[in-house]
């Protein structure tokens with residue numbers, strides 16, 4: 001298993017690529033507007049099929065979906081509760097008015113995924129964890145040792161739920177409130193082993209134990 005992070009765009013959004021040459025498949029998580037950089041990494045990899053799975057549907061995470069879906073005939077999976085955000089993608093792009101979000105195309109969803117669903121892709125397995133608050137259908141993807149005995153560290157691709165020293169905004173489309181998001185992060189993510197690596201949708205990676213001890217948002221709310 002190889003995991004790559006491709007940060008890019010005005011919001012420095014992290015797209016993740018998981019590849020496994022023996023399975024001939026790649027997983028693309030949250031392809032944003034940095035399509036050239038993502039493409040460059042994909043060109044170095046050997047694969048014949050691609051799946052695109054999103055943590056959520058905010059524009060900086062979904063803008064590139066249609067491009068890669070079309071180019072690689074990929075399937076696109078996301079939580080059903082994100083549909084209203086997918087549907088307003090063009091309004092969001094017009095609102096930002098940035099060159100990188102020009103000519104947005106709403107991607108067709110091939111499959112809905114829900115909480116606690118086990119998914120096998122690119123020779124690896126993960127389970128989904130629904131952590132709403134930043135958006136209604138925000139999902140985290142947990143690659144555990146139980147599901148992947150060969151991995152060195154357990155990790156979670158956690159979208160915009162929790163960041164190193166921060167948490168997702170709750171004032172964007174589909175957000176609820178701080179108490180809700182913090183409660184869900186604590187209940188669903190902070191119960192996992194301290195050494196679990198968190199790979200957020202923006203910024204550097206961190207660990208469950210580090211955030212539990214020092215994230216001011218998690219310490220300040222009950």
Ligand SMILES: [Zn+2]
Pocket residue numbers: 056058134160
């Ligand atoms: Zn977001």
Ligand SMILES: [Zn+2]
Pocket residue numbers: 011013058060061160201202
């Ligand atoms: Zn984001």
